[in-house]
Amino acid sequence: xxxxxxxxxxxxxxxxxxxxxxxxxxxxxxxxxxxxxxxxxxxxxxxxxxxxxxxxxxxxxxxxxxxxxxxxxxxxxxxxxxxxxxxxxxxxxxxxxxxxxxxxxxxxxxxxxxxxxxx
Numbered sequence: 001x002x003x004x005x006x007x008x009x010x011x012x013x014x015x016x017x018x019x020x021x022x023x024x025x026x027x028x029x030x031x032x033x034x035x036x037x038x039x040x041x042x043x044x045x046x047x048x049x050x051x052x053x054x055x056x057x058x059x060x061x062x063x064x065x066x067x068x069x070x071x072x073x074x075x076x077x078x079x080x081x082x083x084x085x086x087x088x089x090x091x092x093x094x095x096x097x098x099x100x101x102x103x104x105x106x107x108x109x110x111x112x113x114x115x116x117x118x119x
């Protein structure tokens with residue numbers, strides 16, 4: 001009897017913060033779903049107060065649900081209040097579609113290929 005093919009689960013959501021003199025880049029990996037949004041609030045939100053420019057690199061973000069979307073919108077609101085420029089870069093097709101169908105891309109302005117800044 002042939003062995004059943006086992007699927008490898010997608011990684012949970014993790015971030016890696018890269019600090020520089022002009023900006024802070026937050027590399028997001030995995031799935032931004034449900035409870036993983038707590039990571040965004042606890043790890044990324046404090047960066048907005050101490051940096052003028054924060055970039056969320058979504059290159060390795062494989063999936064996002066409505067809670068993940070809400071977490072990013074919450075960051076956008078917090079960034080605006082803190083006088084911080086928040087940018088999203090390298091949005092995959094599914095992530096970009098999620099922002100587009102919810103009309104949330106209008107919160108951000110285009111800033112080059114697959115890059116958006118909060119207005």
